[in-house]
Amino acid sequence: MVHGFSAYGRLNILNKLASQEWDILVIGGGITGAGIALDASLRGLHVGLVEKADFGSGTSSRSTKLIHGGLRYLKRGELKLVQEVGRERAILHANAPHLVIPVPMLLPIYKGGSYGYWVSSMGLYIYDWLAGVKRKEHRKMLNQREVIKREPLLKKDGLKGGGLYYEYRTDDARLTLDIMKTAVQYGTKAVNYVEVTQFLYRAEQVIGIRVKDWLTGHVTDLYARKIVNAAGPWVDGIRKLDDSLRGKRLKLTKGVHLVVDHSKLPIQQSIYFDTPDGRMVFVIPRGKITYIGTTDTSYNSLVDQPRTTKQDRDYLIHAVNAMFPEVNLSPHDIQSHWAGLRPLIYIEGKNPSELSRKDEIFISNSGLITIAGGKLTGFRKMAEKIVDLVVNQIQSSVGRSLASCSTDKIVISGGERMNKNWKEGLIQRGQNRGINELTVREWIELYGTNILEIYERYDRIPKHTSERSLLAQLQYSIEEEMTMNAVDFLKLRTGWTYFHLSQAETKAECVLQLMADLLKWNTDEKHSQKKAVEQLFKQIHEFPDEVESL
């Protein structure tokens, strides 16, 4: 059970944040901010975190959802990075086994493509060795016949063979949330829907933040020894508030993913293939759907609302149809989609795909620490760097001895004892209660061993209550995951609007009703929640033309 992460206790947490000076206040509840909060709390620092929307609602729910092994770094000769990323992936798999899952990835090799057969064979071999890939996941080279047997829909013209290697799949929004929950378990005070609007200074040094609570409209001042800006694509906006946006800055690029029914693109495993314009795209099967991504285009519009345009959609459809000639995807086949912004560091003269995915730290004259760039995969190392820096700066004034980084050994909430035998046991326990097996399996994917908390709630709900399992799930989500809005439940907590749109549409009305009862929404609140859900579904069915630049 996570104490201190309940929607009911949200205002108390905000009051607590305002009641004392913190060692560190983190701006941003994406994977970077959550990772920093976890690391800092484990070392013994007093940590607060504010997120202006929902946890993980920024880039950290809009990625390709892969914990990469670093193959693309190998292509660029960044061997040390391949090693580091491989190690990180293994740590994450060990600590969050419910959310970081190995999946085979096929790299088809074509005449004139990005990777030749022997170069791929050697490259993947070196990659296995550098990244410390487990023996059973070592790469396997396939001849043309073997590739076609595995994936008969692939284009045959020019196909020379393929490489089969392993990537690790995740659910980025859930991973962010479970890291946040773990940070809270270790002492972090975190709130959503609280936005930093201003910095507070003494002797030109930043000593606090003014924040606005979007759910009540209240403005509060919070104080800390160190303030860390982990706002992803928004970091430059925050630096502007501090009047320190100078020198290096962000270059945002947009990446879009499309979701189709698995029967429309019935691949057996994930595939990473060349596009006609020489980029590379993933197609990834996930339950009843397959998702496709991504694009990589310069973005100069509103950071809050990246949209999937007709052009983005058509680009990906074209790429799939070129690689799978019999599939004939059309715009009508797109069930859902998402668009995210990569916060990359700007380098003059480089195009989006060439910009480094490395992270950088900026420290302003006022002492504001900003971390920009990076990847989902590298969040733990980024956090370690930032917290080392903070500890260095404040150790003498804290008056407590602080531990060194231990996030490599900490099991992430829901990952406790999550091995195969446990999984079977959890399924059995759900079935013994008469809960539909599909629901149980879905819950295990979403919550890992935290499913036990849902079972407890399920048992307390009277037997013949309609929608008993949805009610138990919602109670858990509200009491243990600070779920404030129906949209957040339908999108980030369950992933339904991405991966099971029909389920989201069928259950939306019921979710709205149950949440209204649980959170005691008044008529106005019910109305605005309903409108927000309708708006969400409307946006999923719309593809605007290219949005105007700012």
Ligand code: FAD
């Ligand atoms: P965010 O997740 O954006 O979090 C920043 C948070 O700050 C937001 O939630 C925002 O609401 C909050 N915030 C902003 N302003 C304020 C304010 N004033 N007050 C309070 N809060 C504020 N990486 C991988 O490792 N694997 C992949 O497969 C992968 N695929 C990707 C595909 C795409 C299309 C994209 C765009 C990125 C991908 N990445 C991938 C990169 C990865 O998703 C990002 O590096 C990572 O999610 C960034 O996390 P973050 O916490 O820094 O930013």
